[in-house]
Structures are given as C-alpha cells and as structure tokens.
Amino acid sequence: MTFPKPSFSPAEPVVSPVIAPPAGETRTSGLAEVKRRAGAVAAAVIPPLLTLLAILGVWQVVTGDSYAGLPSPAHVWTDSKTLILDPFFDNGGVDKGLFWHVLTSLKRVGIGFSISAVCGVMLGVLIGSNRWAHRGLDPIFQVLRTVPPLAWLPISLAAFREAQPSALFVIFITSIWPIIINTAVGVRNIPADYVNVAKVLRLSPVEYFFQILLPATAPYIFTGLRIGIGMSWLAIVASEMLLGGVGVGFFIWDQYNASRISDIIVALAWVGLTGFFLDRLVALLGHVIARGGAAS
Amino acid sequence: MAKAYLSIEGVGVTFTKGAARSEVLTGIDLRVDKGEFVSIIGHSGCGKSTLLNVVAGLAPVTTGAVILDKQEVNAPGPDRAVVFQNHSLLPWLSVRENVSLAVNKVFGASKSAAERRDWTLHNLDLVKMTHAMDKRPAEISGGMKQRVGIARALAMEPKVLLLDEPFGALDALTRAHLQDSVMEIHATLNNTVLMVTHDVDEAALLSDRIVMMTNGPRASIGQVLDVSLDRPRDRLAVAQDPTYIHARAAVIEFLYARRAA
Numbered sequence: 001m002t003f004p005k006p007s008f009s010p011a012e013p014v015v016s017p018v019i020a021p022p023a024g025e026t027r028t029s030g031l032a033e034v035k036r037r038a039g040a041v042a043a044a045v046i047p048p049l050l051t052l053l054a055i056l057g058v059w060q061v062v063t064g065d066s067y068a069g070l071p072s073p074a075h076v077w078t079d080s081k082t083l084i085l086d087p088f089f090d091n092g093g094v095d096k097g098l099f100w101h102v103l104t105s106l107k108r109v110g111i112g113f114s115i116s117a118v119c120g121v122m123l124g125v126l127i128g129s130n131r132w133a134h135r136g137l138d139p140i141f142q143v144l145r146t147v148p149p150l151a152w153l154p155i156s157l158a159a160f161r162e163a164q165p166s167a168l169f170v171i172f173i174t175s176i177w178p179i180i181i182n183t184a185v186g187v188r189n190i191p192a193d194y195v196n197v198a199k200v201l202r203l204s205p206v207e208y209f210f211q212i213l214l215p216a217t218a219p220y221i222f223t224g225l226r227i228g229i230g231m232s233w234l235a236i237v238a239s240e241m242l243l244g245g246v247g248v249g250f251f252i253w254d255q256y257n258a259s260r261i262s263d264i265i266v267a268l269a270w271v272g273l274t275g276f277f278l279d280r281l282v283a284l285l286g287h288v289i290a291r292g293g294a295a296s
Numbered sequence: 297m298a299k300a301y302l303s304i305e306g307v308g309v310t311f312t313k314g315a316a317r318s319e320v321l322t323g324i325d326l327r328v329d330k331g332e333f334v335s336i337i338g339h340s341g342c343g344k345s346t347l348l349n350v351v352a353g354l355a356p357v358t359t360g361a362v363i364l365d366k367q368e369v370n371a372p373g374p375d376r377a378v379v380f381q382n383h384s385l386l387p388w389l390s391v392r393e394n395v396s397l398a399v400n401k402v403f404g405a406s407k408s409a410a411e412r413r414d415w416t417l418h419n420l421d422l423v424k425m426t427h428a429m430d431k432r433p434a435e436i437s438g439g440m441k442q443r444v445g446i447a448r449a450l451a452m453e454p455k456v457l458l459l460d461e462p463f464g465a466l467d468a469l470t471r472a473h474l475q476d477s478v479m480e481i482h483a484t485l486n487n488t489v490l491m492v493t494h495d496v497d498e499a500a501l502l503s504d505r506i507v508m509m510t511n512g513p514r515a516s517i518g519q520v521l522d523v524s525l526d527r528p529r530d531r532l533a534v535a536q537d538p539t540y541i542h543a544r545a546a547v548i549e550f551l552y553a554r555r556a557a
Contacts (some may be wrong), residue, residue: 193384196354199372199399201452211397215388290388 071262079262087270094246094254098270101248105236106274108247112171112239120176120228121221124183125213132183145177149235168240174231179224186220187213215290222286227281233275248274280295300327300458302351306360309346313386321347324515326507328456329536331486335499337547338509342468344492344538347509349461351490352378365455374402377449380462383441385433385448392429395419395448402452419451420444422481443477450481459491463498471495472531475502496551502532502542508550509519521546 001150045167058075063072071079084087125142127134152173157168190213198212214221240249249269304326310319310361320343327529328334336344349355351362359429362369363375371550385394396416403412420426428436433444442462449457462478463471475498482489482502493499501504503523510518525534534540 019382056410189385193380193382194386195464196372196378196380197386198375199354200352201398202373212386215386218388251528264463 007129011139016250026263033277045048052195071265076262076265079260080266083263083266087281091169096246098248098267101246101251101267102270103239104194104246105248107279108167108239109171109229109232109236112235113175115168116176116228116232117225119172119204120179120224121183123176124180124221124224125187125209125217127180128184128187128193129213138184141177145181149174149238152236153241167243170239171232171235175228178231179221182220182224182227183217186217189220190216216261218290219286222282222290226282226286227277229278230275231272233278237271298350301314301330301332301365302490303330303363304328304347304351306364307350307357307362309343309350309355310358319514320512321350322517323516326517326520328486328490329490332487333482333489333491334370334506334507335491335493335503335505336509337493337496337499339511339514339551340494341511342512343515344355344509345460346365347491348378348458348492351456352376354378356526366472374398374452375455376458377452377454378458378460379445379449379462380463381458383438383445385441385444387433389429390432390437391425391444391541392416394433395443395451398448399451414453419447422484423447424449424479435468437467437475442474443468446474446478446481452484454487456488456490456536457487461492461494473500476531478502479527491535494545496544496547499547500540501529501534506543506547508547519546519550531553 027067041227060072060074063070063075077084087097092101104236123137127137128132149170150283152170156169156173157163160166160169163264194212194216203211235251237249240247241253248271252264252267252271255261256269304313304324307321307324308319309321312315314437324347326334338344346355350357351364352367353376356370362505364541369376377498385391386397389397399412399416399419400408403415407415417426417429420429423446425440425443425447429442433441436444442465446462460479461475466474478489491499491502496540500523506521506523507517508519508521521543523539524545525537525539
C-alpha cells in the first residue's frame with residue numbers, strides 16, 4: 001500500500017492583510033457594546049419576569065374570586081394596597097410599614113449572625129486542625145445541625161428566661177452549623193505545600209493563622225457564611241414569634257392571628273427579597289475578600 | 297576525615313502506618329562541602345524526595361542523623377530553604393509579597409524595613425522577576441512561578457538550598473532557561489545546593505557530583521559520580537565534552553541497565 005507523498009506548495013510570503021479601521025468604528029463598537037449589555041440584562045431579567053407573570057396568572061385562575069382560603073393576587077392587591085405601596089409609614093406601636101419591620105429583623109439577624117460567624121469560624125478551625133476535637137465534636141455537631149429552629153425555641157426560652165437573648169440564640173444556633181462545617185473542611189484541605197512553607201519559615205501559630213490558614217480557607221469560610229446567613233434569615237420568623245413588637249417575623253405571626261393572609265403574602269415577598277439580597281451581599285463580600293484565595 | 301559542611305550520617309527512614317511498616321531509606325551516608333552542587337537521581341519512588349525532606353527537617357529520621365554546619369537537623373528551618381516542585385507560592389499574595397513574607401520572617405530582627413524591602417527586590421532581580429512583582433501567582437507562567445520560588449528560597453540566605461525536582465513540571469525550553477539561571481546564581485552566590493531530579497541531562501549539566509539511588513524500598517546510595525567539568529558551563533559546548541558524555545552515559549547505565557525499574 002502506498003501513501004501519496006505530502007506535497008507542500010512553496011510558501012508565498014504571507015502578507016497580513018491590513019484592515020483599516022472604518023472611521024466610525026469606535027462609535028459603532030460602543031453602540032454594539034451597549035446592545036450586547038442590554039441583551040445580557042434582558043436575558044437575565046425577562047425569563048424570571050415571565051415566569052413570575054405565569055405563576056401569578058395560574059394563581060389567579062386557580063383561586064378565582066372566592067374570599068375563602070388563599071386570596072388571589074388581585075385580592076392581595078386590593079386588601080394590602082397601603083402595605084405594598086408605602087413601606088415607610090409609622091403609626092406608632094407595631095403599626096409600621098414593612099420596611100421598619102424588615103429593618104428591625106435585619107438588626108437581630110445581624111447580631112445573631114455576627115456571633116455565629118465568629119464562633120463558627122473558631123470552632124471550625126479547631127475541628128479542622130485538631131484530630132481529637134474533630135473526633136469528639138463532629139458527630140455531635142452532625143446531630144445538632146439537623147434540629148430545626150422551632151425546636152430550639154422552647155429550650156432557649158427555658159435556658160435564658162428572656163425573649164431577647166432567646167431569639168438571638170435561635171438565630172445563632174441555626175446559622176452556626178454550615179459555618180463550622182465548611183471552615184473545618186477548608187482547614188483540612190489546606191494544601192500540604194502551604195503547611196511546608198510555613199514550617200520552613202518557622203511561622204508562629206499566630207502568624208500561621210493569619211498568613212496561611214485564614215487566606216487559604218477564606219473561600220470555604222465564605223461558602224459557610226453564605227449558607228449561614230440564609231439559614232439565620234430562615235430562623236427569624238421562629239425567633240420573633242416569642243419576641244413580639246416590631247419585626248417581620250412577628251408581623252407574619254400577628255397577621256396570621258388577625259387572619260390577614262394578604263398581608264402575610266406581601267410580607268413573604270419582603271422576606272424572600274431581603275434573603276436574596278443578604279445572600280448576594282455575602283457572596284460579593286467573599287468574592288472581594290477571597291480574591292485569588294482559591295489554589296491556582 | 298574532615299567534617300563536611302552538610303553531613304548525612306547513616307540515615308534510615310521507616311514509615312509506620314498502623315501495623316504496616318515500610319522502610320524507605322536505609323544506611324544513607326553523604327557528605328557535601330560548602331559551595332558544592334550535588335544532585336540526587338533515581339527512579340520515582342526510590343525515596344529521593346524523602347531524603348531531601350529529611351535534610352529539610354520535614355520528615356523525621358528513624359536512624360542516623362543529618363548535621364549541617366555542626367548542628368543536628370531535627371526541625372524545618374529557613375537555613376535549609378526548599379524550592380518545591382509545584383512552586384507552592386501563596387496564591388493570595390503578590391510575587392513580591394511571597395518573597396517579602398520570607399524576608400520579613402527571617403530578617404525581621406536583623407534588618408530594617410528599608411533593608412528588607414531592598415533585599416526582597418534584590419532577590420527578585422536575581423531571578424529576573426522584578427517586572428512582574430505586583431502580579432499574583434495565578435497571573436504568571438509556570439516557569440515564572442518557579443523563579444519566584446527560587447527567589448523566595450534564596451532570600452532566606454539558606455546554608456543549603458534544597459531543590460525538589462524544581463523544573464519537573466516545566467516544558468523543555470523553560471526548563472533549560474531556568475537551569476541556566478540556577479547555574480548563574482550558583483556561580484554568583486556559591487550556595488551549597490542539594491537537588492533532587494529525574495533528568496539525567498539536568499544532573500550532569502548542573503552538578504559537581506551526582507548521587508545515584510538504588511530502587512526502593514530500602515533504597516540506598518548506589519553510586520556517586522564526580523562531574524569534573526569547568527564552570528561556567530555552557531550547555532552547547534558541554535554537550536561535546538567527553539567528561540559530560542561519560543557522566544551522562546554512566547548515569548543512564550546505572551539507571552536503566554543495572555537498576556531498571
């Protein structure tokens with residue numbers, strides 16, 4: 001069997017074609033850029049909007065005009081118009097706009113979550129770096145983390161005997177587990193090379209903690225914080241049921257007792273959107289702080 | 297016999313994992329003089345990296361001892377700086393910060409802040425990396441990362457520089473460049489260097505002596521070969537040199553004819 005010899009045509013000197021940029025290129029490319037961005041925004045915004053409209057449509061059709069049971073979107077609008085349109089009103093007492101309720105709840109979550117972030121990272125580092133701490137604590141944490149927020153409520157009330165610290169404790173205990181577990185995984189996954197570098201340099205434990213451990217685990221920690229802030233926001237309704245006063249959790253409880261389901265639906269929209277923005281905030285923070293933290 | 301600068305005396309390493317014991321190295325004796333460039337070559341798995349880690353203090357000896365400049369080695373330290381195979385730069389620090397971390401730790405007490413800054417730059421200049429000193433490791437090439445790794449090790453002013461297959465992960469051209477850089481630096485600073493490699497040409501070109509290891513387990517030193525080529529060495533000129541050709545042939549003979557893996 002014979003193969004044809006490969007033949008190469010003599011190489012012509014390749015003259016790279018010089019393309020003169022058209023006079024209006026910068027303007028057109030600027031316009032194209034705007035178009036491209038608009039397209040990207042539309043691709044991100046239009047599908048969820050359409051889905052939302054579809055859900056509202058189905059909801060409206062299914063619930064219809066009956067006043068019993070779940071109100072239709074149209075009823076929600078007529079029932080809770082003031083609540084939707086003016087989130088900033090303040091008539092004294094607990095009769096406030098949803099903005100003030102959410103703000104109060106956010107403060108609580110802020111305190112509870114801050115404590116759980118600090119404690120969670122410290123416990124995670126302990127479990128991740130000490131084999132005996134891991135063996136002793138990890139099984140217990142794995143069991144405790146499955147306890148739902150509502151179940152912590154009576155226990156924390158019995159322990160603290162006051163509403164305020166009990167509410168914070170419920171937020172704390174709900175959000176701490178993912179922070180502990182992710183931090184521990186991050187510490188255990190610190191590449192051996194970084195540890196060797198630290199050993200050769202004879203870094204002290206404190207230097208090791210700040211120079212190697214924290215930066216190397218930052219991506220893991222922020223994953224934990226992101227899940228944790230979501231869960232702490234989940235716990236807000238449970239913890240505010242016993243607090244009373246202002247707060248979106250209590251607002252929902254209060255409206256339920258008053259059978260104002262429409263108001264609850266509006267409040268749920270606020271809770272959901274706030275949780276969404278909290279998540280994005282922590283993700284953004286992690287992106288900025290842990291920049292380059294992932295192993296290259 | 298006069299005491300050598302770095303002396304590995306009867307070193308044996310046995311790893312124990314549960315009931316399983318594996319003897320990796322046994323009866324290693326090696327003396328390295330100040331300013332000498334010694335390569336350790338052997339098949340993979342023969343324990344040559346373990347030997348380097350023992351000298352670095354990262355792995356404990358089971359028997360014997362390593363003595364550097366009249367002191368026994370029993371823990372890692374900056375006097376035995378290691379250039380790791382996969383650069384192991386800290387990705388969250390810039391090139392300059394990676395080096396200055398070492399400089400600040402080693403010379404924090406003995407040099408002023410300005411002196412430390414100059415020393416960092418000086419070492420980056422030695423490996424020709426000042427142009428990228430504000431970049432992060434992820435933004436530079438593999439060869440450049442390894443240069444920075446070398447700069448970081450040199451900046452510790454180690455008594456002995458330990459290179460653990462430093463160019464193993466690089467392409468042939470980059471590797472040749474870095475080998476030339478290492479020869480230049482060795483000529484300028486006259487460091488004592490212990491290098492682990494699996495590249496015969498690299499060993500013959502760079503070393504004063506080549507230590508050939510037998511296959512593991514229970515690896516030991518099979519043969520030590522002097523490479524008495526004049527320095528500076530030029531990779532093109534040396535390729536025709538009988539001494540180089542002989543050294544290369546001897547190593548290949550040892551590795552592939554007598555100790556085939």
